[in-house]
Amino acid sequence: MNSNNGYTVHARSKKRSFFYRAKGDSPFKRILIHLVLVLACVIAIYPVLRILSVSLRPGDRLLSTSLAIIPQDASLGNYREVLFDKNFFLWLWNSLIITITTAVIGVILASTSAYAFSRWRFPGRGPGLVFLLTTQMIPAAMLMIPIYILAARLHLINTYKGLIFAYSVSSIPFSIWILKGYYDTIPVELDEAAMIDGVSKLASFYRIILPLSTPAMAIVFLFNFMTAWNDFLLARIMLQRETMYTWTLGLQSLQGQFQTEWGAYSAASILIAIPVMALFLFSSKWLISGLTLGSVKG
Amino acid sequence: MHSLNLVIIRNSLGQVGFTVIVIVLASAAIEAVLYVALKVILKNKYALPVMLLAPAAVGLIMLVVYPVFYEFKIAFSNMSLRHFKNPSYGLGRGWDNLKLIFTQPVLKQVMFFPLLLRTILWTAIQISFHVSLGLGLAILLNRPMKLRGLYRTILIIPWAIPQVIAALTWRGEFQYQYGFINIMLRDIGLAAIQWKSDPFWNFVAMNITNIWLGVPFMMIILLGGLQSISSEYYEAAEIDGASGWDRFKSITLPMLSPVMAPAVILGTIWTFNNFNIPFFINENELETSDILVTALFRAAFQYNRYGFAAAFAFVIFLVLFIFAVLYMRATGGLKGVYEK
Numbered sequence: 001m002n003s004n005n006g007y008t009v010h011a012r013s014k015k016r017s018f019f020y021r022a023k024g025d026s027p028f029k030r031i032l033i034h035l036v037l038v039l040a041c042v043i044a045i046y047p048v049l050r051i052l053s054v055s056l057r058p059g060d061r062l063l064s065t066s067l068a069i070i071p072q073d074a075s076l077g078n079y080r081e082v083l084f085d086k087n088f089f090l091w092l093w094n095s096l097i098i099t100i101t102t103a104v105i106g107v108i109l110a111s112t113s114a115y116a117f118s119r120w121r122f123p124g125r126g127p128g129l130v131f132l133l134t135t136q137m138i139p140a141a142m143l144m145i146p147i148y149i150l151a152a153r154l155h156l157i158n159t160y161k162g163l164i165f166a167y168s169v170s171s172i173p174f175s176i177w178i179l180k181g182y183y184d185t186i187p188v189e190l191d192e193a194a195m196i197d198g199v200s201k202l203a204s205f206y207r208i209i210l211p212l213s214t215p216a217m218a219i220v221f222l223f224n225f226m227t228a229w230n231d232f233l234l235a236r237i238m239l240q241r242e243t244m245y246t247w248t249l250g251l252q253s254l255q256g257q258f259q260t261e262w263g264a265y266s267a268a269s270i271l272i273a274i275p276v277m278a279l280f281l282f283s284s285k286w287l288i289s290g291l292t293l294g295s296v297k298g
Numbered sequence: 299m300h301s302l303n304l305v306i307i308r309n310s311l312g313q314v315g316f317t318v319i320v321i322v323l324a325s326a327a328i329e330a331v332l333y334v335a336l337k338v339i340l341k342n343k344y345a346l347p348v349m350l351l352a353p354a355a356v357g358l359i360m361l362v363v364y365p366v367f368y369e370f371k372i373a374f375s376n377m378s379l380r381h382f383k384n385p386s387y388g389l390g391r392g393w394d395n396l397k398l399i400f401t402q403p404v405l406k407q408v409m410f411f412p413l414l415l416r417t418i419l420w421t422a423i424q425i426s427f428h429v430s431l432g433l434g435l436a437i438l439l440n441r442p443m444k445l446r447g448l449y450r451t452i453l454i455i456p457w458a459i460p461q462v463i464a465a466l467t468w469r470g471e472f473q474y475q476y477g478f479i480n481i482m483l484r485d486i487g488l489a490a491i492q493w494k495s496d497p498f499w500n501f502v503a504m505n506i507t508n509i510w511l512g513v514p515f516m517m518i519i520l521l522g523g524l525q526s527i528s529s530e531y532y533e534a535a536e537i538d539g540a541s542g543w544d545r546f547k548s549i550t551l552p553m554l555s556p557v558m559a560p561a562v563i564l565g566t567i568w569t570f571n572n573f574n575i576p577f578f579i580n581e582n583e584l585e586t587s588d589i590l591v592t593a594l595f596r597a598a599f600q601y602n603r604y605g606f607a608a609a610f611a612f613v614i615f616l617v618l619f620i621f622a623v624l625y626m627r628a629t630g631g632l633k634g635v636y637e638k
Contacts, residue, residue, distance in 0.1 A: 033441070033443070034445075037435075037439075037453075041449060044456050044514070047467055047471060050467070067485075089302040090306065097311070101318065105318070109354040110354065112350040112353070113350060113353075113355070116346075116348075116351045120344065120346075128351075135358070137615070138362070138615060139571040139591045139611070141594045142369070142594065142612075142614065143362070143369075145369055145598045145604060146366070146368040146369040146372065147361070148598075150368065161317045165357075165361070169354075169357040169358060169361040170361065173358070202346065230460045233573055233574075237599065248460075252462070255470070265466070269466070272460065276458070277458040280457075280458035281454070281455075284454060284518075
């Protein structure tokens with residue numbers, strides 16, 4: 001915030017502030033508030049910095065009681081090991097191909113259903129929406145038992161098919177809620193105006209609703225993407241062959257029960273976490289507005 | 299060692315392409331049948347919405363509804379690793395499974411009710427820390443000040459980092475000799491803690507990890523809620539001479555509740571069903587650190603008692619369902635569904 005427009009921003013945000021008398025705060029109180037926030041930030045970021053620190057340590061000093069963030073003899077040896085001696089690219093490829101396919105399918109299925117929920121008052125609509133909410137209460141571990149048995153019977157273990165199908169469907173209820181909330185904010189008059197011009201109800205969906213709801217579609221795509229990308233449980237059950245591992249299974253395999261490959265694990269974590277975190281922080285404003293929209297309306 | 303090569307890429311693209319084609323063809327077939335049945339023959343006015351809903355509905359039926367019914371059937375069987383192909387079904391089997399849950403250890407030692415109590419304790423601890431710390435930070439961040447955007451960005455990092463990485467990293471940091479917490483404890487002259495083998499400290503470790511992970515979500519949601527409260531209320535309260543605490547109690551909290559109620563119920567369900575944190579932090583497989591869902595997972599996939607685990611799953615779902623219904627009765631959280 002530069003000093004030029006700093007004043008206006010400052011004045012405006014003060015009006016909405018919780019402590020309306022903020023200007024009357026003593027310097028002591030202000031310093032205290034900054035101290036609390038700095039402490040919270042340190043707690044939030046320190047474990048992440050530790051991964052970075054371990055990933056930069058040379059191979060013979062992985063186990064160390066040093067707390068320095070950047071080790072004195074920092075090296076990129078662990079990164080070289082992960083990239084060239086481990087199945088890192090294979091894990092990424094498996095995760096990427098599964099995740100992108102499911103996110104696309106999930107968005108398409110959810111967007112048409114959400115349109116039906118938003119624009120028609122068909123019998124069974126209320127119970128349908130409640131059903132979607134109820135599915136969110138089912139513990140994932142509960143569904144794993146029948147899904148594992150059915151997948152084993154249908155020979156879907158160790159295939160992309162099983163996972164793609166399961167992931168695309170599993171985030172549909174949440175996606176429908178978010179998209180329906182967004183469609184509800186688009187005035188019905190827009191549909192009707194289009195229909196007077198002789199456009200069918202279906203055409204008004206893809207000519208009017210879809211273009212107007214791109215932000216919500218982006219949110220839902222990201223949600224689907226993140227859910228599938230970060231999933232461990234289902235992948236753990238469905239994929240047993242190492243060539244099929246997604247990155248979550250791969251990372252876990254580096255942190256074995258008895259012997260942890262700390263260097264490789266940390267380097268791989270950094271390589272995966274940085275893009276995901278960047279994407280998340282970059283899109284956090286939309287993600288959060290979508291979340292509150294979905295949850296508050298629910 | 300299997301590096302990524304052209305054969306693997308071609309094979310996986312082929313599989314994925316095939317899957318997509320199957321899904322598209324299946325949807326097209328469903329739509330065609332519905333079109334003929336509803337639109338052409340019955341001339342139903344809801345033909346279009348039904349067609350729009352059909353693919354997602356079929357998917358949900360195959361992935362959620364049918365598996366739940368199938369699981370209900372398994373709950374009335376003795377299915378296990380030994381009886382995987384040819385389990386026997388019967389009402390008596392179901393009754394036996396149900397009886398076993400409450401009379402025998404669910405895993406090797408831990409019984410159902412201590413497990414339930416621990417899960418409730420875990421959820422209560424988590425929600426109270428998430429809400430109180432999240433609300434505290436949200437209030438601080440809602441003030442005009444320098445570096446606000448920076449603080450906010452750094453504070454959501456625990457939420458942004460993939461949960462599996464966070465959990466595995468924390469598990470590493472609870473290592474006795476090289477984890478940073480024990481190093482710090484030694485540096486200030488305290489005794490290091492056996493985070494992994496001591497049941498009490500392992501439970502604490504689980505809680506520390508999940509508090510770290512869960513506060514940012516609550517903070518951001520509550521910050522959004524705080525920003526939507528009009529300052530006029532505070533001005534009016536100030537004229538009336540209300541103290542800071544009075545304003546918090548009679549303006550902030552009630553005005554926040556429409557945002558807080560759904561966030562708390564979502565948070566409660568997520569925490570109650572949280573699998574990753576108890577599963578990863580509990581490396582030595584202490585049964586004293588299991589909560590209901592991790593115990594369920596282990597009963598099914600470690601001890602392979604599928605029939606028993608299926609019955610157990612329904613008991614867990616029932617507990618959660620009763621809680622949710624009571625909560626929504628109390629707060630009216632479901633009102634919006636029927637109104638709009």
